[in-house]
Amino acid sequence: MTPAFPxxxxxxxxxxxxxxxxxxxxxxxxxxxxxxxxxxNFSINIYGKYxxxxxxxxxxxxxxxYTGLLSLGQALFFALGGYALGMHxxxxxxxxxxxxxxxPDFMVFLEFAKRFPETGGLPPHWIPxxxxxxxxxxxxxxxxxxxxxxxxxxxxxxxxxxxxxILSQALTYAACLMFFRNDFxxxxxxxxxxxxxxxxxDVNSPVTKRWLYVASAILLLLAYLVCRWLTTTKxxxxxxxxxxxENRVLFSGYSTASFKLFVFVLSAIIAALGGxxxxxxxxxxxxxEMAPDKSLEAVVWCAVGGRGSLVxxxxxxxxxxxxxxxxxxxxxxxxLYILGGLFIVVVVFMPKGLVGLPEQLAGLKxxxxxxxxxxxxxxxxxxxxKPVVRE
Amino acid sequence: MIKQFVLTIxxxxxxxxxxxxxxxxxxxxxxxELRVIIGPNGAGKSTLLDLITGRTRPDSGKIEFxxxxxxTQLKEHQINRLGxxxxxxxPSVYVDHTVFENIWLSLEGKRSVWSTLFSRTTSAQRxxxxxxxxxxxxxxxxxxxxxxxxxxxxQWLEIGMLLAQNPKLLLVDxxxxxxxxxxxxxxxxLLVSLAGxxxxxxxxxxxxxxxxxxxxxxxxxxxxVLCEGTVDQVQNDERVIEVYLGRKKKPAC
Numbered sequence: 163m164t165p166a167f168p169x170x171x172x173x174x175x176x177x178x179x180x181x182x183x184x185x186x187x188x189x190x191x192x193x194x195x196x197x198x199x200x201x202x203n204f205s206i207n208i209y210g211k212y213x214x215x216x217x218x219x220x221x222x223x224x225x226x227x228y229t230g231l232l233s234l235g236q237a238l239f240f241a242l243g244g245y246a247l248g249m250h251x252x253x254x255x256x257x258x259x260x261x262x263x264x265x266p267d268f269m270v271f272l273e274f275a276k277r278f279p280e281t282g283g284l285p286p287h288w289i290p291x292x293x294x295x296x297x298x299x300x301x302x303x304x305x306x307x308x309x310x311x312x313x314x315x316x317x318x319x320x321x322x323x324x325x326x327x328i329l330s331q332a333l334t335y336a337a338c339l340m341f342f343r344n345d346f347x348x349x350x351x352x353x354x355x356x357x358x359x360x361x362x363x364d365v366n367s368p369v370t371k372r373w374l375y376v377a378s379a380i381l382l383l384l385a386y387l388v389c390r391w392l393t394t395t396k397x398x399x400x401x402x403x404x405x406x407x408e409n410r411v412l413f414s415g416y417s418t419a420s421f422k423l424f425v426f427v428l429s430a431i432i433a434a435l436g437g438x439x440x441x442x443x444x445x446x447x448x449x450x451e452m453a454p455d456k457s458l459e460a461v462v463w464c465a466v467g468g469r470g471s472l473v474x475x476x477x478x479x480x481x482x483x484x485x486x487x488x489x490x491x492x493x494x495x496x497x498l499y500i501l502g503g504l505f506i507v508v509v510v511f512m513p514k515g516l517v518g519l520p521e522q523l524a525g526l527k528x529x530x531x532x533x534x535x536x537x538x539x540x541x542x543x544x545x546x547x548k549p550v551v552r553e
Numbered sequence: 554m555i556k557q558f559v560l561t562i563x564x565x566x567x568x569x570x571x572x573x574x575x576x577x578x579x580x581x582x583x584x585x586e587l588r589v590i591i592g593p594n595g596a597g598k599s600t601l602l603d604l605i606t607g608r609t610r611p612d613s614g615k616i617e618f619x620x621x622x623x624x625t626q627l628k629e630h631q632i633n634r635l636g637x638x639x640x641x642x643x644p645s646v647y648v649d650h651t652v653f654e655n656i657w658l659s660l661e662g663k664r665s666v667w668s669t670l671f672s673r674t675t676s677a678q679r680x681x682x683x684x685x686x687x688x689x690x691x692x693x694x695x696x697x698x699x700x701x702x703x704x705x706x707x708q709w710l711e712i713g714m715l716l717a718q719n720p721k722l723l724l725v726d727x728x729x730x731x732x733x734x735x736x737x738x739x740x741x742x743l744l745v746s747l748a749g750x751x752x753x754x755x756x757x758x759x760x761x762x763x764x765x766x767x768x769x770x771x772x773x774x775x776x777x778v779l780c781e782g783t784v785d786q787v788q789n790d791e792r793v794i795e796v797y798l799g800r801k802k803k804p805a806c
Contacts, residue, residue, distance in 0.1 A: 396669040399654055403647040410645040410711075413606060414718065415633035415664045424666050 353448025
């Protein structure tokens with residue numbers, strides 16, 4: 163049966179949404195800096211970044227936890243979304259760049275004027291990105307098209323399991339290498355940066371940053387609700403059925419390839435939206451965001467938080483990144499070891515992640531209790547054992 | 554009136570890396586028939602089901618469903634939608650879903666991505682699900698997770714999932730494997746009761762079970778039909794005895 167949203171869950175979502183969307187920004191805007199409750203501009207910016215990561219983690223989980231597709235290239239779609247909006251932001255700089263030119267800086271020093279003389283150096287495919295709405299649409303459709311083509315080829319050829327993971331990783335690595343090239347017209351290894359405005363506002367002002375944070379929180383809420391709604395539909399049941407017994411689904415008349423393709427494209431779009439909000443908050447997008455390790459990190463967030471639950475990846479993304487922010491300052495050298503160790507501990511000892519921890523502890527406690535009871539009353543177990551021995 | 558073949562297989566060949574799994578196989582089935590296929594390991598029984606359900610394609614030959622639907626060019630889910638249901642050897646059910654949901658997902662009806670996004674259970678569907686659950690004797694377990702069922706119950710659930718699809722032809726691969734004697738007997742009754750309304754192909758090793766359910770038995774050997782007939786005819790056939798190394802009474806077990 164498809165369970166409707168239980169009342170308790172609605173309350174939890176409402177409380178979390180209130181804190182995230184209303185309370186934190188208000189504490190940032192209206193509480194004096196000296197107060198204990200004040201949230202600094204620096205913090206609100208960092209939180210916004212975490213929430214974008216949480217959106218990425220949700221999209222990984224939609225594939226991995228709910229459909230059994232471990233994508234090791236999800237950061238590609240995050241980065242593509244970021245690039246699409248980044249292009250618009252770069253064009254908004256206008257003549258305020260280092261070279262005071264009509265075209266973005268990297269196009270000046272790469273001498274694009276010689277390559278694209280008709281447009282004054284601006285590559286033709288950049289021109290429509292002057293329009294915000296075109297860029298916003300590209301945030302969605304570019305990753306969706308990439309995901310559709312890759313997914314269609316992969317699922318049609320029945321590429322599964324570890325082969326799918328490896329291919330998805332190869333895809334993001336190939337894209338990363340391509341974006342590193344200067345002649346690919348997306349800024350090479352420097353990427354796109356030095357943004358000044360977004361929608362007519364100063365992108366670096368605390369007010370804009372706060373609104374970007376609010377937008378990230380709303381996006382996360384919406385992404386959560388979409389994923390949550392999916393789990394209540396027949397589609398969601400089929401998704402998990404594919405994870406558990408794909409052949410049975412296929413031999414029940416469902417085209418599993420179409421279902422996987424739908425999920426893959428949807429999760430690419432969710433990741434891309436997260437990436438698009440991430441870029442104005444950190445002020446830069448470059449090819450390293452597509453490097454394979456970024457996608458792996460997102461998988462670690464999911465595993466740490468608990469895959470197969472919707473809250474897990476959000477918890478994982480926020481907590482691992484909070485730990486990262488702290489650890490890279492406190493002991494920068496050891497961070498990767500900490501991350502690796504964390505992953506191993508979670509995989510070995512906490513298969514359900516942070517979300518599964520209370521249940522796991524309860525299980526341990528009851529086992530411990532039973533042992534204690536058994537020790538204090540030794541007659542009972544032998545009495546129950548007797549008939550078994552007789553048999 | 555001439556009885557219609559539900560399944561026509563003519564001169565089918567299939568080779569895997571030089572191994573001839575199916576060679577020049579001919580096989581015909583009447584509508585509403587219950588047919589048991591037996592044969593030693595590697596005789597091509599499961600490969601035959603793979604060929605019918607589209608999991609593998611024949612190198613040559615004709616596989617037709619009903620009057621003249623060519624199955625050799627269709628994909629698995631398309632073949633299923635025509636009304637051919639398959640039960641796997643190892644029970645494959647959706648362990649994370651309830652028994653009710655397992656049946657619901659298998660119920661005949663729309664199979665497109667969009668339809669599943671917005672469809673809800675109707676009261677007619679509920680009734681049908683209850684009916685199927687009663688047939689397979691799992692009504693009391695409707696809200697239990699399929700993963701919590703016993704092995705035999707999982708086998709029944711999978712048969713129930715097939716029934717929910719209301720297929721014209723059921724292909725059942727070793728339904729009694731790993732069941733207790735009592736469960737085996739009940740499974741036999743279930744399959745016999747299905748014949749008539751559905752056409753049923755059962756692959757089986759257990760000869761007592763075959764005896765219980767079979768009207769007509771087909772013996773496969775090295776990828777082609779060795780002989781066909783009643784259980785007694787088949788068990789007394791010289792060639793069959795030879796294939797099973799002279800063990801008269803209980804060939805494969």
